[in-house]
Amino acid sequence: MKSRQPWVVGVSGASGTPYAAAVLRGLLAAGESVDLVVSRASRLTLLDETGISFRDAHWREDLAAWLARGADGKPDTFDVSDALDDVRYWAAGDLAAGPSSGSYPAKGMLVVPASTAAVAGVALGLSKDLLQRTASVTLKERRPLVVAVRETPLNGQTLKHMVALDEAGAVVLPASPAFYAGATHIQDLVDFVAGRVLDAAGVPHRLYRRWEGELGGATPRSD
Numbered sequence: 001m002k003s004r005q006p007w008v009v010g011v012s013g014a015s016g017t018p019y020a021a022a023v024l025r026g027l028l029a030a031g032e033s034v035d036l037v038v039s040r041a042s043r044l045t046l047l048d049e050t051g052i053s054f055r056d057a058h059w060r061e062d063l064a065a066w067l068a069r070g071a072d073g074k075p076d077t078f079d080v081s082d083a084l085d086d087v088r089y090w091a092a093g094d095l096a097a098g099p100s101s102g103s104y105p106a107k108g109m110l111v112v113p114a115s116t117a118a119v120a121g122v123a124l125g126l127s128k129d130l131l132q133r134t135a136s137v138t139l140k141e142r143r144p145l146v147v148a149v150r151e152t153p154l155n156g157q158t159l160k161h162m163v164a165l166d167e168a169g170a171v172v173l174p175a176s177p178a179f180y181a182g183a184t185h186i187q188d189l190v191d192f193v194a195g196r197v198l199d200a201a202g203v204p205h206r207l208y209r210r211w212e213g214e215l216g217g218a219t220p221r222s223d
């Protein structure tokens, strides 16, 4: 039997919970297994941005509600029914959780969105919660780590932390949507960033239209 080898997705308390939902949907649609860590602070942004109160004890139903919601507030077409079977949830305070050890068979980690606090914590190796510990483990094991920073403007400290992460082998990926892919909805902009996160992880997807070398080639979608 093939052993389970998940991507760890760490959701920290920066604005941008729709980015996390889009990455999670993309991973599950690609047939990837997911281990999910939701920081304490991200529950505030999730509540603010979606109205969902995320609870450890009811993570499955709260995650289902989150993934079923598009960034425009409309239902997403993603079918969550069976997809959540490939998700394993770990409480952010559980420092004995599987992903806290380098011997846990994770493929790598995607921190999306990444707060400046998470960027600092990972750059400095603080491991103050499971998200930061898992990111440090990912670096020490030389596995892919993608950090989708969401803050603007950036102070010098955060810029230095981002350089430290880059030098440690992480992909620092600002949550910075582009407009050349023909976006007409907020979800298109979200999917562009989520698609770039999946590109950095080498996970196939069809979340955005790729640049094909022609100016004006990205005509808006008709729906």
Ligand SMILES: Cc1cc2nc3c(=O)[nH]c(=O)nc-3n(C[C@H](O)[C@H](O)[C@H](O)COP(=O)(O)O)c2cc1C
Pocket: 011, 012, 013, 014, 015, 016, 039, 040, 041, 042, 044, 045, 048, 114, 115, 116, 117, 118, 150, 151
């Ligand atoms: C509504 C709301 C929006 C926030 N947006 C951001 C943000 O975009 N970027 C950021 O770095 N921090 C943001 N924060 C602050 C972080 O949540 C805070 O620094 C927290 O300590 C991050 O902790 P974590 O990295 O453990 O999740 C926001 C906080 C709230 C309540």
